[in-house]
Amino acid sequence: MADLLTADAVREELGGLTDWSGDPTGIGRTVQLGSFPDVIAVVDRVAAVAEELDHHPDIDIRWRTLTFRCVTHSAGGVTHRDIELAGRIDDIVRSAA
Numbered sequence: 001m002a003d004l005l006t007a008d009a010v011r012e013e014l015g016g017l018t019d020w021s022g023d024p025t026g027i028g029r030t031v032q033l034g035s036f037p038d039v040i041a042v043v044d045r046v047a048a049v050a051e052e053l054d055h056h057p058d059i060d061i062r063w064r065t066l067t068f069r070c071v072t073h074s075a076g077g078v079t080h081r082d083i084e085l086a087g088r089i090d091d092i093v094r095s096a097a
């Protein structure tokens with residue numbers, strides 16, 4: 001698919017997303033918050049952004065540890081939509097931490 005990012009492009013984008021790691025198969029970040037309700041509140045806000053963008057992260061919740069993974073499933077890899085979503089997730093996490 002045309003908008004799939006190459007390994008070099010993903011590496012370059014990760015330079016601006018310092019809490020994220022990954023490769024062309026997906027990018028992710030893990031964050032520890034103060035409580036389980038804090039985690040759920042962040043997930044709720046991310047859900048609203050995901051609906052707005054019509055682009056949804058994979059989310060793993062383990063008590064106070066929250067992991068997001070962004071990949072464009074329909075394209076089979078990372079696209080600019082994942083980079084945009086990751087930045088929006090960072091905005092939410094920053095305001096919650």
Ligand SMILES: C[C@H](O)[C@H](O)[C@H]1CNC2=NC(N)=NC(=O)C2=N1
Nearest residue numbers: 054055056057071072073074075
């Ligand atoms: C119809 C709708 O645009 C698609 O099902 C969207 C919804 N959200 C999505 N989110 C992600 N991460 N990958 C997708 O391929 C995807 N597809």
